[in-house]
Amino acid sequence: MTPIGRSTDGGTTAQRTVLISGASIAGPALAYWLHRSGYAVTVVEKAGALRDGGYPVDVRGTATEVVRRMGILPRLREAHLDVRRCTFLDADGGEVASLSPRAVAGGAEGQDLEVRRGELAAILYALVRDDVEFLFGDSVDTLDQSGHGVDVTFRSGLRRTFGLVIGADGMHSHTRHSVFGPAERFHHYLGYCFAIFTMPNTFGLSGEVTVWNTPGRAAALHAVGEGEELHALLSFHRPQPPVEALRDPGARRDLIATVFAGAGWEVPGIVDAMGEADDVFFDTAGQIRMPHWSSGRVALVGDAAYAPSFLTGQGTSLALVGAYMLARALAAGRDHTAAFTAYERGLRGFVAMNQALVGNGAATLFPTTARDLERRNAMLRGLVTMPSATARPAHSALALPGFPPVR
Ligand SMILES: Cc1cc2nc3c(=O)[nH]c(=O)nc-3n(C[C@H](O)[C@H](O)[C@H](O)COP(=O)(O)OP(=O)(O)OC[C@H]3O[C@@H](n4cnc5c(N)ncnc54)[C@H](O)[C@@H]3O)c2cc1C
Secondary structure: OOOOOOOOOOOOOOOOEEEEEOOOOHHHHHHHHHHHOOOEEEEEEOOOOOOOOOOOEEEOOHHHHHHHHOOOHHHHHHHOOOOOEEEEEOOOOOEEEEEOHHHHHOOOOOOOEEEOHHHHHHHHHHHHOOOOEEEEOOOEEEEEEOOOOEEEEEOOOOEEEEOEEEEOOOOOOHHHHHHHOOHHHOEEEEEEEEEEEEEOOOOOOOOEEEEEEEOOEEEEEEEOOOOOOEEEEEEEEOOOOOHHHHHOHHHHHHHHHHHOOOOOOOHHHHHHHHHHOOOOEEEEEEEEOOOOOEEOOEEEOOHHHHOOOOOOOOHHHHHHHHHHHHHHHHHOOOOHHHHHHHHHHHHHHHHHHHHOOHHHHHHHHOOOOHHHHHHHHHHHHHHHOOOOOOOOHHHHOOOOOOOOOOO
């Protein structure tokens, strides 16, 4: 299908053209809803193809309603990873507590979904690829806002003009950097670094998560299915972000080897496996907090605007709900300034509640002192004997409003 209003001469561009930067979760979800509202959508993705990999992600509460309205709930139910057990270990690998993952994270039994991140991205992409233009292996170089649109120069040299540009380019958003300023203004470091990668399942684990802790250090193995690879996580406390390790894989390897030297259980083998892995995702745990999510004709969605950090388990859900709320505001036919204001008004409270979950996540997964770890272990032992937990109110705090009919 030819997108509506696309300029072919590189000159004037209809107002209802949108460039989305980033094709992971927020980008394709937004593309779906904007296309449905009659926008001509182009998505540019820095990677040469859709990016696979990542730890399994959660779709919960209000976000489940978003995917239901997109018609992909049955597919996601099929892709759902049924994790039955979460076992916490002490320094020597002795069991502290073994309980339902929902007791730890506060999910809603039978409703919440946990899926491979790459699979969710692929399902969203499949939904829009015939209706939306994708430019893989390219990215925005410069953005120049004028009265009638945004003049965009791509790294490939391509030049185009769009009515709106939306940054869905994640935690380290280039769009945010170009339009709103350096990351330091908005990035709140939470004191942890983490590396995620896949490794062979030599432990015979299946449908379970195993978490090892000593003060300030954690290793976790997430076994999605029998015989399948394990998703491994190594996380550690660091008062300041390790700038060198974020830039240089060699420095990252050295830092992790030093931090986990002398660790018990299977940790030495996990550290070695990281050295062999070709899909290491290393980052700091942090949140993006911004006073505004738009400037002129440019707005942000998902992690680029309000990353809650993996400690909350809500990054993907916020991206899906945020995409819906932004598209809904634009679909209502208001001018973009009013639409961006409505988007923020409708979503800010929900984002704030979910970002506030970070305290719970850090205290449960990564206690940094021996005292906090002992307190956490006592809490987990208590949970074993308690009735299963109910969903956290923050997950469903937004009652999803209707989507305006297509005009
Ligand atoms: C490969 C990968 C693995 C991940 N693994 C985990 C994980 O294990 N645990 C976890 O909690 N979260 C993980 N995340 C982040 C998680 O997907 C997000 O927190 C959440 O789903 C919100 O999604 P998002 O679309 O807002 O941002 P993201 O998922 O971060 O997606 C941003 C997209 O923008 C693209 N991009 C970045 N810069 C540019 C640019 N300049 N121009 C064009 N495109 C650009 C990226 O390649 C990416 O596809 C991962 C993300 C990726 C991309």
